[in-house]
Amino acid sequence: MIDKKSFYASCEALRLGLNPMEVALAVVSQQVGTDWGSGLIMAASPLAKKKYGLSNVMRARDLPPKDQAPDLMLVEPHMNLYIKRSMEVLQIFRKYAADEDIHVYSIDESMIDMTEYWHLFGDDPYLVARKIQKDIHDSLGLYTTCGIGENPLLAKLAMDISAKHRTSMIACWHYIDVPDTIWKIPKLEDVWGINVKTADHLRRLGINNMYDLAHSDPAILKKEFGVIGDQVASRIRAQHLLAGRVSLYIGYADYEADPAGFSIQEKITPTDISSDLVAKLRALFRRKWRGQAVIRLGVTYSNLAPAGCQQLTFFLPPAEQIK
Structure with missing residues (x-):
């Protein structure tokens, strides 16, 4: 699973000739005036998140005053640019996998099933992931986080929970690691597929973390939540x-x-x-x-x-x- 880190903000930073990891920048959903405007924060660079606490659910009017954030840049979105860059990343993926093994999850996330041919590109899946990361960065300037797993969920959680905190921005979770990885996740909402409403429902059932969930009776869960999706x-x-x-x-x-x-x-x-x-x-x-x-x-x-x-x-x- 590969995620283009702070994708919209990174595209805007590169458009302005700036390093996406070294600039405090936010993409706002409408024209910004001298008073920060009332637009929605669509994306923020890692530095903007760390330095000023920006998130994608904020309104621009809730940002700190300019005199308290003199280096914070606000820019308008350029969706055609993001789509173009996403397609360019997809072309890079096609160097490593067949189309039927590339699953585009969203404009900034994709999953690649490399089960049959990762060994063509390196001696270890970790090194292959690094090769793809480097290819994207060298070609487009974009940074990516990558999760590797023996099934899609392991790969997704490795990326969401672990990779973003590692210098390499790569994490690999195996089935054998589940008790030390997934079961150790304390906050249910941090897990892909569990929203706040579902987490609250689980807590009412006495399920407070992923260890509890893993050891819950499936019959009780089915009774409480029903059957989900295209089943x-x-x-x-x-x-x-x-x-x-x-x-x-x-x-x-x-x-x-x-x-x-x-x-x-x-x-x-x-x-x-x-x-x-x-x-x-x-x-x-x-x-x-x-x-x-x-x-x-x-x-x-x-x-x-x-x-x-x-x-x-x-x-x-x-x-x-x-x-």
Whole structure:
């Protein structure tokens, strides 16, 4: 898992000919006037975070006065620049992995499955990660943090929890390290996938850290939290049901947006085939989405009917559809 460190702020620093690690700089979501403005802090350089306590949830009006932060630079965002740099980093990844093994998680984070060919680039995965880091820095000037693991979660947590505190900005977590790494994480909210609401819910159950969570009864967790994500299709198959209607809920990351999200549903030919259901959900999403950042997604299948019969289509051979 590779993260472009303070990506937007780093891109802006490099655009101005500055070292991203040595400048106090923040990217603000709107034009900044002489009074710092009322924009949202979209990104801050590592020095700005350390020196002035900046975070991505601050308003520019909450920044320290100019006389208390004389070296703090505020700049407007240049999204086309960030997209261009992200694509350039992706091209560098393609020197080390096939497209099907590169998974872009966000504009500044990607995961590379190098299981089959890391050994082509070095004697150790750690050294290969360093080679990729150096390639990105030498080509684009960007600094990156990297987490290495035997599965995606280990890699992600190694990057989030450990790599950012290391001089090399690389951390490697193995299965055998789990009791000394994941179980030792004291704050639930520091773990990818656990938000404040979920952490509070866990604490009400007496689960206060990752060690407690790892040793909790899965049946209790399932009862409390239900089943998460695109397992919905497998659940209706397990119950021998077909869905005759799909519903999609989308919530935007900007809580002040109008609208704050949307709900849409449509009647479909009854099915339990994941690919068909996902294709319909994608179509519904594209019909309503206008480019906003999405933070919540909900999927519901309804109008359920027994799977004892199947409506065939003219466009595929019957044997293939039945299979």
